[in-house]
Amino acid sequence: MQITGESKIVLIIISMILCASCAREAYNISYKGVIVDEETNCPLAFSEVQSFCLFQQNIDESGTQKINTKTNTEGEFLLKFNKGYKISLAIEAEDYINQFIQFKPQPNHAPDTIYLKRKLIYHSSTETPTTDLP
Numbered sequence: 001m002q003i004t005g006e007s008k009i010v011l012i013i014i015s016m017i018l019c020a021s022c023a024r025e026a027y028n029i030s031y032k033g034v035i036v037d038e039e040t041n042c043p044l045a046f047s048e049v050q051s052f053c054l055f056q057q058n059i060d061e062s063g064t065q066k067i068n069t070k071t072n073t074e075g076e077f078l079l080k081f082n083k084g085y086k087i088s089l090a091i092e093a094e095d096y097i098n099q100f101i102q103f104k105p106q107p108n109h110a111p112d113t114i115y116l117k118r119k120l121i122y123h124s125s126t127e128t129p130t131t132d133l134p
Contacts, residue, residue: 029053031080031112033111047070053098054088067079086103088102091114091116
């Protein structure tokens, strides 16, 4: 059986597509971050971090690995995934606006600082008029 010129081109294109789809994943992902107040740069201790890492489960299907953690007293957290091509973070801290972040994992990723904005809290004061009744 001899492979013709057109067949070789088709075979090369299919091989390139398969290689490109596998190459988009990173392996042994370690992501370190710190959560701080946007105005004061003070660390936000015990903030909740929900993370989702998408990975290629098979040739046409993605899987998700989920990790929930809290920051330490210095606002730091560490996430570790076996493999993946996209990470999503949902960050919550009391009295702060929730933040959602998505990114592609990079090898030798430097720690990220994530800034949260404080919620505006409006206080209303209602005065009740008093009348002097006889």
